[in-house]
Amino acid sequence: MTTVKTKQSHQALEAVVVRFAGDSGDGMQLTGSQFSDTSAMFGNDVATFPNYPSEIRAPQGSLYGVSGFQVHIGSVEISTPGDNVDLLVAMNPAGLKTNLSAVKPGHGIIVDTDAFTHKNLQKAQYESNPLEDGSLDEYQVIEVSMTSLTKEALKDVEGLDNKSITRSKNMFALGMVYWMYHRSREHTIDFFKKKFKKKPELIEANTKVLNAGFYFAETLELIPNSYTVAPAKMPSGTYRIIMGNTATAWGFLAAAEKAGLELFLGSYPITPASDILHELAKHKHFGVKSLQAEDEIAGIGSAIGASFAGDLAITTTSGPGLALKGEALGLAMMLELPLVVVDVQRGGPSTGLPTKTEQSDLLQAMYGRNGESPVIVIAASTPANCFNFAYEASKLTLEHMTPVILLTDGYIANGSAPWKIRSVAEMPDIKPRIIREAKNSWHPYERDEDTLARDWAVPGTYGLEHRVGGLEKDKLSGQVSYVPENHEHMTQVRAEKIERVQNYIPELETVFDDEGDLLVIGWGGTYGTLYAAVKELKQSGVSGVGLAHFNYINPLPKNTEAVLSRFKKIVVCELNNGQFVSILRMKFNGKTFHQFNKVQGLPFGNSELIKKFKELLA
Amino acid sequence: METAERKYTFKDFSSDQEVRWCPGCDDYVILRAMQKALPELGVKKEDVVFISGIGCSSRFPYYMDTYGMHSIHGRAPAIASGVKLANPDLSVWVITGDGDAMAIGGNHFIHLLRRNLDINIVLFNNEIYGLTKGQFSPTSTVGQKTKSSPYGNIQPPFQPGELAIGAQARFFARVGGNTPKEMTEVFIQAAKFKGTSLIEVLQNCPIFNNGAFAKYTDKAVRADKQLFVEHGKPMIFGKERDKGLVLNGLKLEVVTLGENGVSEEDLLVHDAELEDPTLHQMLVRSEYPLVTGIIRGFPDVTFEERAAHKKEQVKKDSNFTKTDDLFFSGETYEVH
Ligand SMILES: Cc1ncc(C[n+]2csc(CCOP(=O)(O)OP(=O)(O)O)c2C)c(N)n1
Ligand code: SF4
Numbered sequence: 044m045t046t047v048k049t050k051q052s053h054q055a056l057e058a059v060v061v062r063f064a065g066d067s068g069d070g071m072q073l074t075g076s077q078f079s080d081t082s083a084m085f086g087n088d089v090a091t092f093p094n095y096p097s098e099i100r101a102p103q104g105s106l107y108g109v110s111g112f113q114v115h116i117g118s119v120e121i122s123t124p125g126d127n128v129d130l131l132v133a134m135n136p137a138g139l140k141t142n143l144s145a146v147k148p149g150h151g152i153i154v155d156t157d158a159f160t161h162k163n164l165q166k167a168q169y170e171s172n173p174l175e176d177g178s179l180d181e182y183q184v185i186e187v188s189m190t191s192l193t194k195e196a197l198k199d200v201e202g203l204d205n206k207s208i209t210r211s212k213n214m215f216a217l218g219m220v221y222w223m224y225h226r227s228r229e230h231t232i233d234f235f236k237k238k239f240k241k242k243p244e245l246i247e248a249n250t251k252v253l254n255a256g257f258y259f260a261e262t263l264e265l266i267p268n269s270y271t272v273a274p275a276k277m278p279s280g281t282y283r284i285i286m287g288n289t290a291t292a293w294g295f296l297a298a299a300e301k302a303g304l305e306l307f308l309g310s311y312p313i314t315p316a317s318d319i320l321h322e323l324a325k326h327k328h329f330g331v332k333s334l335q336a337e338d339e340i341a342g343i344g345s346a347i348g349a350s351f352a353g354d355l356a357i358t359t360t361s362g363p364g365l366a367l368k369g370e371a372l373g374l375a376m377m378l379e380l381p382l383v384v385v386d387v388q389r390g391g392p393s394t395g396l397p398t399k400t401e402q403s404d405l406l407q408a409m410y411g412r413n414g415e416s417p418v419i420v421i422a423a424s425t426p427a428n429c430f431n432f433a434y435e436a437s438k439l440t441l442e443h444m445t446p447v448i449l450l451t452d453g454y455i456a457n458g459s460a461p462w463k464i465r466s467v468a469e470m471p472d473i474k475p476r477i478i479r480e481a482k483n484s485w486h487p488y489e490r491d492e493d494t495l496a497r498d499w500a501v502p503g504t505y506g507l508e509h510r511v512g513g514l515e516k517d518k519l520s521g522q523v524s525y526v527p528e529n530h531e532h533m534t535q536v537r538a539e540k541i542e543r544v545q546n547y548i549p550e551l552e553t554v555f556d557d558e559g560d561l562l563v564i565g566w567g568g569t570y571g572t573l574y575a576a577v578k579e580l581k582q583s584g585v586s587g588v589g590l591a592h593f594n595y596i597n598p599l600p601k602n603t604e605a606v607l608s609r610f611k612k613i614v615v616c617e618l619n620n621g622q623f624v625s626i627l628r629m630k631f632n633g634k635t636f637h638q639f640n641k642v643q644g645l646p647f648g649n650s651e652l653i654k655k656f657k658e659l660l661a
Numbered sequence: 662m663e664t665a666e667r668k669y670t671f672k673d674f675s676s677d678q679e680v681r682w683c684p685g686c687d688d689y690v691i692l693r694a695m696q697k698a699l700p701e702l703g704v705k706k707e708d709v710v711f712i713s714g715i716g717c718s719s720r721f722p723y724y725m726d727t728y729g730m731h732s733i734h735g736r737a738p739a740i741a742s743g744v745k746l747a748n749p750d751l752s753v754w755v756i757t758g759d760g761d762a763m764a765i766g767g768n769h770f771i772h773l774l775r776r777n778l779d780i781n782i783v784l785f786n787n788e789i790y791g792l793t794k795g796q797f798s799p800t801s802t803v804g805q806k807t808k809s810s811p812y813g814n815i816q817p818p819f820q821p822g823e824l825a826i827g828a829q830a831r832f833f834a835r836v837g838g839n840t841p842k843e844m845t846e847v848f849i850q851a852a853k854f855k856g857t858s859l860i861e862v863l864q865n866c867p868i869f870n871n872g873a874f875a876k877y878t879d880k881a882v883r884a885d886k887q888l889f890v891e892h893g894k895p896m897i898f899g900k901e902r903d904k905g906l907v908l909n910g911l912k913l914e915v916v917t918l919g920e921n922g923v924s925e926e927d928l929l930v931h932d933a934e935l936e937d938p939t940l941h942q943m944l945v946r947s948e949y950p951l952v953t954g955i956i957r958g959f960p961d962v963t964f965e966e967r968a969a970h971k972k973e974q975v976k977k978d979s980n981f982t983k984t985d986d987l988f989f990s991g992e993t994y995e996v997h
């Protein structure tokens with residue numbers, strides 16, 4: 044091939060969405076995360092979202108076996124993995140077919156023409172070859188025989204089997220994308236060096252293919268444009284890209300260290316929560332005890348036991364598992380012991396849509412127990428702040444002696460974003476109510492005057508032997524009591540204790556305008572999509588629109604009513620049939636709440652939100 | 662477990678709560694046997710924890726002046742596992758009933774036995790649901806008439822020992838509910854055993870299932886119908902100590918000493934420490950004689966030992982001591 048420099052133009056962009064799609068075996072997750080890591084290190088703000096098939100080894104080339112990874116990078120603040128795609132890399136016909144609708148008309152698609160065989164087209168249920176039948180005319184299709192070019196690039200590397208050769212074609216694609224967006228290959232080459240430490244031939248091979256893709260793009264007339272996305276303005280500091288589930292796990296590690304306690308996790312695997320278990324199972328060096336239990340009930344049961352014995356105890360699950368934990372959670376509430384339950388929500392009901400996102404466990408978290416059984420409910424709203432809210436859940440449970448449910452969801456749990464690393468030293472203090480020595484005339488259910496929290500007397504402490512249980516107990520001694528007035532008193536105290544948490548949580552903030560025509564309300568994992576939509580609306584010149592996003596749900600922030608009163612209209616946006624709005628209606632009877640709901644297992648799209656907001660503003 | 666410098670008597674373990682079981686219930690016997698066993702263990706009172714589920718039997722922790730939790734139906738094994746993992750120095754006891762352990766809590770029960778945490782389980786088997794006033798349980802016999810089986814139970818029962826050993830129980834003992842001395846001794850041995858110990862108490866419920874075990878436990882027949890096994894001793898029973906057990910092919914057989922030239926040397930000698938549970942299962946299933954005492958006590962590595970070993974290994978190979986080491990490790994980058 045002769046190297047001819049063509050007139051390729053450069054264009055500066057604020058933000059770009061790239062999606063990599065291919066077979067489960069094509070390494071799309073790795074390719075995507077390399078692109079996002081490299082971009083983050085270059086200084087872009089980034090957000091990513093994976094989309095795996097639910098089958099573990101789906102048949103090659105099939106539509107349901109397509110694995111995707113979307114990366115949104117920007118010189119501006121990036122709050123979502125992006126709706127529409129600027130560049131699609133499709134490694135086979137199935138990848139093209141399942142992702143085409145996301146590509147903005149007129150934008151780019153890179154395909155591996157070698158994969159567009161008769162057989163693969165059939166598997167993707169194409170009647171004719173889309174590369175030939177004109178159906179892609181409105182896109183800029185860049186056809187590359189990637190598999191052959193990869194083989195060609197590797198013909199001189201010794202010790203490679205056929206499989207390793209074809210497997211590395213994803214790096215050819217990555218090389219091309221790096222050239223298109225002016226990205227350095229350095230980070231990825233370093234990554235090869237670490238990953239294949241013991242297989243130098245693979246370091247050589249992957250580097251060669253990455254370079255080949257890069258140079259191919261450079262010399263190719265097919266690619267008319269290259270783009271630059273300048274670094275974003277972000278607070279200075281040390282960063283890393285973090286996934287929501289990892290951030291959750293790390294928040295607990297930090298909290299345990301700060302509180303001076305050991306961390307105990309009792310859990311049963313379930314999508315999309317298992318990664319928290321996987322992550323914490325790694326950290327035995329910090330004294331983390333993780334028990335993969337026989338079921339969800341044993342997961343929470345063991346956590347209750349560990350809490351009784353003085354550990355920071357947590358249990359992690361998703362909707363179906365939370366249902367199983369209900370009775371035991373009621374016990375923990377009754378015992379007034381610290382315990383964090385994480386529910387990484389997924390599409391329900393029943394088994395529902397295990398790999399898709401939804402916010403439909405809110406009412407289960409609030410009320411899914413027998414009896415009057417309030418607990419603290421909080422929700423994380425971005426992949427990175429899963430760290431903060433896991434930490435906050437631990438702090439609240441240890442200082443208020445009541446279980447906390449932390450809600451996240453599949454979207455933020457699997458999504459990743461830059462995290463400005465928080466050293467444990469900068470985190471707020473956590474003061475567990477553990478008592479290590481007998482006091483005179485101590486009673487198990489005597490309470491702190493301000494928080495109403497009781498003391499945490501753990502087995503092994505001389506002189507504090509006592510019994511707790513699920514039966515109603517006397518307000519002071521904790522002995523079983525059937526006295527009617529005592530039961531009513533205890534019921535009120537347990538409710539009041541949760542209400543008083545209001546005094547220890549931040550007030551509700553509004554982003555954009557803090558008074559005016561429309562208040563957009565969201566909670567939990569929808570923050571990024573709501574923020575992006577309101578921002579776009581604001582940029583189009585609309586005024587008097589604010590966003591109030593809730594992380595604290597039970598209790599609500601103290602100033603909630605005041606915030607609501609400053610707007611003429613309120614719209615509550617949720618990925619369910621209207622659960623949070625029903626709580627708001629109950630608490631703020633008399634106010635009108637509009638709602639926007641979506642129950643498709645998918646996050647909100649930018650345009651549907653803006654459309655709804657405009658309607659309400661009209 | 663640290664040893665106590667203080668010397669306790671059974672009174673030190675009695676709480677100030679009034680005991681509320683029905684008069685004549687064997688639960689009283691078990692309570693007293695436990696209060697007598699604990700001072701013999703040399704364990705500090707504050708290191709003892711009782712975790713129960715729900716049932717008449719599960720009221721037990723309220724009556725013990727130790728740490729305790731009366732939890733929810735069937736879940737005590739899971740909760741106790743958490744207690745033990747959080748603090749392996751504690752002496753942890755599960756108190757459970759036949760319904761609590763083998764109906765609603767069956768899953769936790771078998772998994773605790775399989776994992777082999779150093780926890781002692783006292784199973785109050787009265788072959789009935791006591792607290793809910795008399796429905797059949799997973800150990801009720803076929804034909805047993807109860808409130809929920811007015812025409813006779815048609816569900817074949819579990820044999821707790823058989824189920825437990827099938828779930829890899831390393832320690833299984835059975836005692837009559839009316840033999841407090843033997844019971845105290847079995848509790849002491851169970852507590853000393855490292856690993857999950859299961860003690861099945863044949864507990865008479867005079868209200869809803871009176872006399873369920875009378876044919877084995879009545880004073881008049883006890884010696885003739887029960888074989889109390891002891892490790893290393895020949896299997897002899899009978900008022901006259903003239904009966905014994907031998908193995909005939911794949912079956913246990915009762916023989917009479919002195920008849921057909923049978924002497925003590927011909928009898929099976931009890932080996933509780935056998936890893937192979939075949940013989941223990943035969944003893945568990947035997948109806949004549951009913952075998953009591955420590956049937957199985959096979960020493961094995963405990964879950965806590967495995968966990969501690971893994972933790973040491975991981976610690977040795979890790980550079981992380983503080984969470985900051987983890988957070989700032991690997992792929993980080995600076996924004997200026
Ligand atoms: C979730 C739940 N289901 C049912 C019950 C009702 N219940 C309480 S105790 C019990 C059976 C107890 O039988 P057993 O375990 O044999 O104990 P016993 O009373 O005989 O000692 C039942 C069904 C309950 N408390 N909780
Ligand atoms: S019902 Fe039976 S088991 Fe329960 S306390 Fe009364 S006698 Fe004992």
Ligand SMILES: [Mg+2]
Binds near residue numbers: 785798
């Ligand atoms: Mg019973």
